[in-house]
Amino acid sequence: MKITYVLLHAYGMGGTIRTVINQANTMAAAGHEVRLASVVRRQAGSHFAIDPRVETVDVVTSGAGGEPGVQVPVGEPAKDVFTRTVEDTFAAFLQGLDDGVLVTTRPGLNLLAARHAPERLVRVAQDHMHLGRYKPAVRAAILDDYPRLDAVVSLTRGDRAEYDRALGGRVRTAHIPNPLHSLTAPRTDHTSKVVVAAGRLTRQKGFDLLIPAFAKVTDRHPDWRLRLYGSGKAENRLRKLIHLHHLYNHVFLMGRTRDLDRELSGSSIYALSSRFEGFPMTLLEALNCGLAVASFDCPTGPNEIIVTGENGLLVPHEDGDGLAAALCRLIEDAPLRRRLGEAARATAVRYGPDEIRSRWEALFTDLIEAKKAGAAGPSKSRGAQS
Incomplete structure (x- = not known):
């Protein structure tokens, strides 16, 4: 399948960046056609290894400055990055995607995807924090716009339950934790103080x-x-x-x-x-x-x-x-x-890369089938229950 992951800035050191790159690498290694899009770029190279089979693209290739944006609400932690140029250029990028699965990874990106990504795409929002931490304007926008998406995926069972309560079944939800990059890490001998x-x-x-x-x-x-x-x-x-x-x-x-x-x-x-x-x-x-x-x-x-x-x-x-x-x-x-x-x-x-990959593949496959059948709504199926 074709999967596009979107990060606001794919070249930093944050946990979201690391885990999304891990997801992209694992999916590419499994034979999927994977693209990693960085909306803005502030550094020359990535701090984390990106599999050469993952296509990388920078969305805003010119200066990202200019007047403040109007679509991402105040309270989004990266609100200052979402200038009018960034919002408009990212919206155009979304509208140019032809098919496959789109995965966005923070509230500002998720909201823009809900408003601008074509319905022919399977549109999945990842929440790398949790709903209870968002400011009132961000939460209000989430409740208004996330039902346009095909799925909202939380990292914990508790956050998924919170989304279910808040969204009232208007969009499909799932719980899929972030994966470890490997299960072959070196092991402590417990002697160091x-x-x-x-x-x-x-x-x-x-x-x-x-x-x-x-x-x-x-x-x-x-x-x-x-x-x-x-x-x-x-x-x-x-x-x-x-x-x-x-x-x-x-x-x-x-x-x-x-x-x-x-x-x-x-x-x-x-x-x-x-x-x-x-x-x-x-x-x-x-x-x-x-x-x-x-x-x-x-x-x-x-x-x-x-x-x-x-x-x-x-x-x-x-x-x-x-x-x-x-x-x-x-x-x-x-x-x-x-x-x-x-x-x-x-x-x-339980959090190994292959174990988590299989859960994403099951969800994506189910969403693609639902999209083809014209039933990509709040319906639930075994693939989302975890």
Whole structure:
């Protein structure tokens, strides 16, 4: 089948970019005709490997500046990127697509696809966050325009249920999580006295909660270290927080890494301190490397992956003391770390690239058949139930 994936900017470091490229690569490897469209381009090359069988295209090939756009609502996190030039050029790109499946990957792109993509296409919106996080104007536009699409796909069962309630059955929904890039990641031996966390250095990721929690850990275990991988606008604030808690010999901002699997496998414990998530891929990657995990039970995702005491430890949302206690428990109980790590690897298998690809193929096939039959509406079928 012919599939076009659309990213706002395919050349950055974000989790959505990484997971959509993984999807495109897996589909191309399975023999599908795959195109990856980047609406704007700010860098020369991709941070992530793109399979040579994936055709890449830049939608806006000239300057993307100019007056503000009028179609993407205020509150879309990338609203400033959607200038009039970007909106109009992307609409023309959509109207020029002749057939196949179109997959858009953020609210602004999904809304423009709902309004401008021809009905001959199978139009699928991916939500890489969750409906409850969107500002009122964005949510209102979603409720108005998403029913024009053929399907809305959420990363978690909880978000799918929220879409079903909000949209009232006016569009088909499905739950398909993001895939791991591989199931052959290196594996930790649980001997390193290192806790690791990774993500953008922003408020969302809650590293400002993790650092004080780790101060409590070092009171009991001064030989353990915390390494934070990522970059972002909160870096200076986090450095000040490290010094405030006298953790300059215990907590290290490591910057970006191109080989997160290697860094994970050199650690023993993964900490997730996010205030909210769409679907926490770094958590899944830690499980894939066999790490024991301590995580906030934040919305959304962790409690659909982690069962406390079976494959990790969940603590109440934003409970820094609880997170510190969970980390200390894992540090002090090496057999528990190893047992949770073994179960973590088994959990990761459910998110392997081939497993997730088969779910996308089933959904796309069902939508194509429904389109041909003239029944591409809110009808449900086994292919969407997951």
